[in-house]
Amino acid sequence: MRVLLVEDEQEMAAWLERALAQSGFVPHHAPDARSAEHLLSRNDYDAVIMDLRLPDKHGLVLLREMRSRGDVTPVLILTAQGALQDRVRGLNLGADDFLSKPFALEELEARLAALVRRSRGHQSPRLVCGSLEYDDESRLFTLGGDLLHLTPREHAALAVLIGRSGMPVEKSHLFNRVFDHDSEANVDAIEVVLHRLRKKLAGSDVHIVTVRGMGYMLESVTEET
Known part of the structure; x- marks a missing residue:
């Protein structure tokens, strides 16, 4: 399962890349929106994990641009605890799921797997x-x-x-x-x-x-x- 991780915090990104790889995912990391756009144009991903606070562009803007060009890749957004406004805007722009920081790795992986199953029309195992x-x-x-x-x-x-x-x-x-x-x-x-x-x-x-x-x-x- 190929996953694009859009996260500018290097320590968090390194930890997630390591953990996802150990669990059988194939993660690619983008530290900013520009890198994410480049990777999305060249690769097919099963899901995207996206932090909203990116250095060059807000994550919701990146999400809106993805959906505008017909990219339906499932997107899991990482939000600050209790960020209701981001959740509402994200839903309106086509986000598939949300996870508040801090989060448990096991929950992130379960949500990712569920997103991919739904996108493929599979029943949960x-x-x-x-x-x-x-x-x-x-x-x-x-x-x-x-x-x-x-x-x-x-x-x-x-x-x-x-x-x-x-x-x-x-x-x-x-x-x-x-x-x-x-x-x-x-x-x-x-x-x-x-x-x-x-x-x-x-x-x-x-x-x-x-x-x-x-x-x-x-x-x-x-x-x-």
Whole structure:
């Protein structure tokens, strides 16, 4: 999935590029509107992530120009917290979704995937591991048919693990997907999140195992037998 990231904050852009690439996206970065226009004229993208406060042109102007020339690429706009006016103007100009800063990486990726599915006319997939199910559209987990109540970090960790169930996920990668890039937490903090998840999965046919030297893996008892 090719994604154009239009973001002038270099640290934020570098973090997002790294994280998106690790998750299987192919990100291209444009630090300003001029670079974005150049890349859009030469490449086809599945989605655009656009910050509004660009150094050479407001993001909504760039969006309006895209739509005026018939470019229907899905656009996810990054806005300041509570920027209602930007949201209203963005909707009127053809924006597809919004995400307020600061945001969780897992939510950004879920929204991107949903945008692309809708643009392609696909139904949202359900990820399954034993009796654990994840609906990517509603972003809800159920265990044995019952809603599984999770904290945001537990939700982010479990979403990564079920997306790669049966395969180990590196500790550092899981940490980066669960904690914000500016978090002061140590990488070992992910073990606390996993401990709480293991307690919530206890007694079911699904568990999180530690794969020595490789990370953590979600698996079901039924898959083992």
